[in-house]
Amino acid sequence: MTETPLNLPEDLSTSLADLAKTNGQTASYLAMDVLRDYIEHEKTLTAQIELAVKEADQGKFATDDQVAAMRARRWSRNAG
Template structure:
């Protein structure tokens, strides 16, 4: 396991301290959990973007009719 140091705003540090106290978890546990959640969410987004770019590179675009139908369905 790696150890790192980060700087956070004073209000963030206070919120982290309060949450650690309220949950009985260490600040380190909460920060590690938050970083893991963030990385998982960002990885999903990057994968979705990359998949979209591959589709675009392959020429897989919606037709004008499909776009019009989408906007008509959603009231735009």
């Protein structure tokens, strides 16, 4: 494992230590877990954006009906 020094603001460092203690983990383990999740999320998001740009370059766009259906699904999830 490679050690990477990380300077955190005091409030963030305290919150990390408190949460780690509450969960019975070390602050290092919790920070690694959070960073791993964040990096994976960003990789997935980047891949989705790259695919969307490629499709747009090919002239592939959602139809009005597809956009309306997506909006309806999102609004219905947030309504209740």
